[in-house]
Amino acid sequence: MKKLGLSLMAAGGMFLFSQNVQAQVEDPEKVEQMEDVEEVQEVQEDYKKVDVLVLPQAIKDAIMTDLNGAVAEEAWVKEKDGKQIYKLSLNVDGEKQKAYIDKDGNWIKKEDK
Template structure:
């Protein structure tokens, strides 16, 4: 009887261990898919991720003066016709907006595809 109890406990332990191991294997796969989606989007529009703190001062000033209360949360840059064009993800009073601006702080009207 004692052996039967030990056998059942060992079987239950192996079952729980295999379920835990399977759950751990699935998590990194989801992360890889998310990274792949971000990578595809970056390639699609040729913008490269940029640290918000690395934005030129003219852009920071334009955001502060023209978009009163806006905060740049993310930034991307690409070269277009010999000039740098910046794409910004702005938080304007809790509302998310995308905006395009050049390195001198001039806003660019552009459709976000």
């Protein structure tokens, strides 16, 4: 009887252990997604958030003249090659858009940033 009880306890322990080991196996797709998230976070860390109220006047003017009706909702800035590059989150006619601009109000194409 003792052997039967010990056998059942051992079988139960092995079952619980095997379930725990299976739960720790990582899904390759999830690992890839996590790497993508980390890559985006690294890119975001280059930019520092700034208040849209303190944007240079040249940027405010460019938004008003080039994107009539657009509103800057968020802004970030970074230094690149001695220049300040601003990343803007704009609300253009109810749609959110990202745009890049330098401190002089010159729009920057995504591939140039």
